[in-house]
Amino acid sequence: MSGDRVPTGHGRSASGNALLALGGQWGRYAIQLLALVVFSRLLSPADFGLVAMVTGVAGIAYAIGDFGLSLAALQAEQLNAPQRTNLFWFNSGIGLVVAAAVGLTARPLAAFYGDSRIAPVAAVLAIAFLVNGIAVQFRTELNRELRFGVIAGAEFLGQATGFAVALVGALVGWSYWALVAMQVTAAVVTNAIIIARAHWWPGWYHRATAMRSLLVFGANTFLTQLVNYVSTNVDQVIIGRVWGATTLGFYNRAFQIARLPAQQVAAPLTRVVLPYLARLQNDHTAYLAMVKKIQLALTTLLLSLLAYMAGTGDWLVPVVLGDGWQEAVPLLRALCLAGAIDAVGKITYWVLLSQGKTGLLFGTELGARLVMITLIVIAAAKGPLWVALAAAVGQVLLLVSAACFALPRANVAPGPVLLPALRPAVLFTFAAAAAWSAGQLADRWPDSAALLIGTVAFTAVCLAAMTLPSYRRDVAVLSALVRSVRRKRGNG
Numbered sequence: 433m434s435g436d437r438v439p440t441g442h443g444r445s446a447s448g449n450a451l452l453a454l455g456g457q458w459g460r461y462a463i464q465l466l467a468l469v470v471f472s473r474l475l476s477p478a479d480f481g482l483v484a485m486v487t488g489v490a491g492i493a494y495a496i497g498d499f500g501l502s503l504a505a506l507q508a509e510q511l512n513a514p515q516r517t518n519l520f521w522f523n524s525g526i527g528l529v530v531a532a533a534v535g536l537t538a539r540p541l542a543a544f545y546g547d548s549r550i551a552p553v554a555a556v557l558a559i560a561f562l563v564n565g566i567a568v569q570f571r572t573e574l575n576r577e578l579r580f581g582v583i584a585g586a587e588f589l590g591q592a593t594g595f596a597v598a599l600v601g602a603l604v605g606w607s608y609w610a611l612v613a614m615q616v617t618a619a620v621v622t623n624a625i626i627i628a629r630a631h632w633w634p635g636w637y638h639r640a641t642a643m644r645s646l647l648v649f650g651a652n653t654f655l656t657q658l659v660n661y662v663s664t665n666v667d668q669v670i671i672g673r674v675w676g677a678t679t680l681g682f683y684n685r686a687f688q689i690a691r692l693p694a695q696q697v698a699a700p701l702t703r704v705v706l707p708y709l710a711r712l713q714n715d716h717t718a719y720l721a722m723v724k725k726i727q728l729a730l731t732t733l734l735l736s737l738l739a740y741m742a743g744t745g746d747w748l749v750p751v752v753l754g755d756g757w758q759e760a761v762p763l764l765r766a767l768c769l770a771g772a773i774d775a776v777g778k779i780t781y782w783v784l785l786s787q788g789k790t791g792l793l794f795g796t797e798l799g800a801r802l803v804m805i806t807l808i809v810i811a812a813a814k815g816p817l818w819v820a821l822a823a824a825v826g827q828v829l830l831l832v833s834a835a836c837f838a839l840p841r842a843n844v845a846p847g848p849v850l851l852p853a854l855r856p857a858v859l860f861t862f863a864a865a866a867a868w869s870a871g872q873l874a875d876r877w878p879d880s881a882a883l884l885i886g887t888v889a890f891t892a893v894c895l896a897a898m899t900l901p902s903y904r905r906d907v908a909v910l911s912a913l914v915r916s917v918r919r920k921r922g923n924g
Contacts, residue, residue: 574630663805735860870889
């Protein structure tokens with residue numbers, strides 16, 4: 433990287449980079465969907481539940497990650513060579529400490545769940561935390577150079593290699609170890625490619641380099657990510673503790689289906705959107721216009737997927753997961769509801785991060801997420817469905833907190849920012865209801881036929897909405913965005 437500031441585009445707009453990042457994710461998305469389908473047929477709910485017991489607790493290391501330092505580096509307009517080197521050593525040290533902590537807590541974790549198999553699983557998964565920590569700054573360098581295609585390619589190859597290893601393992605009888613091998617292999621391969629392609633190498637640590645602003649930003653972001661992770665994953669921990677591996681296996685499969693769209697869209701978009709919004713802060717009109725476009729695009733995509741899954745869940749689950757997974761259907765619907773509310777409020781996270789208001793972000797989310805955690809713990813005694821509904825209530829509290837407290841203090845009116853999500857929410861709610869009703873008429877038919885009929889009904893409602901001027905305007909905005917991306921990519 434030749435300069436000390438974020439590149440201004442390499443001939444590609446913010447929307448162009450967003451499309452490139454998302455486009456690269458579809459290959460990885462396809463691999464994850466394939467893994468969901470294949471391993472749900474080769475392994476038992478208890479196998480998934482056992483690994484989820486470990487990742488639900490040990491996975492907090494992913495939330496700790498780099499203590500928010502990668503986002504601090506992305507948000508910073510200026511980042512000199514000594515700072516980048518120091519960030520590498522910070523991140524590598526954090527990765528080493530986290531991996532050691534996961535390994536040392538393996539036996540206590542097994543005692544917590546009352547299952548001795550958990551200890552070796554946790555110890556092996558610790559490898560992934562170490563390699564992730566070492567590769568953080570290399571990934572950040574690729575992000576700052578707008579080389580999103582390299583990142584997407586590395587993640588796809590890592591996921592594909594992990595899937596291949598796990599498939600062989602599942603076929604030869606590794607059971608839950610196949611899932612462990614998939615995670616570790618994917619992490620090692622992905623990060624190895626990222627390091628090799630970054631065209632950057634750190635030097636020795638520079639003591640005299642100013643790091644305070646980056647560390648403060650990272651600390652506040654880390655606290656937010658930590659409380660976010662705990663509130664999002666405490667449900668699996670408490671279900672595993674109270675109800676056991678098999679019940680958790682059903683919940684985990686529903687959770688993974690409901691969370692997959694957001695993981696493949698929101699996570700990569702954060703690293704694309706954040707630097708661009710940060711540079712638009714001095715032009716309030718352009719900043720708000722970009723925020724509203726992002727909100728419309730994000731909610732249109734995520735709400736359509738979540739509503740479709742909720743409406744067709746009765747037939748989608750057996751078609752995707754196979755026989756014996758029907759208990760996951762009501763869980764899927766409740767978790768899709770929680771995911772939809774989370775998608776609407778995601779824009780607040782980006783607004784506050786882009787403005788460097790990480791203290792406000794942490795303060796805004798802390799209260800609502802503590803209430804969410806409390807509701808989930810209380811609901812666990814009644815069963816996993818109540819836990820999923822408690823998570824949805826918690827997401828409502830977060831959305832209210834964002835609208836009433838966070839956005840006004842970021843000089844962003846909540847109405848214009850959140851309202852672009854209203855029309856997609858109404859449309860896809862009706863589409864989901866139509867899909868469910870149509871599928872019920874064919875409920876005695878094979879699941880694949882009922883799913884097809886539900887899909888046709890869902891699509892028909894979406895097409896009928898195009899007769900309304902407001903939805904045509906939304907489509908025009910999104911179409912103009914895509915045309916702009918193609919034009920600028922062609923000129924880049």
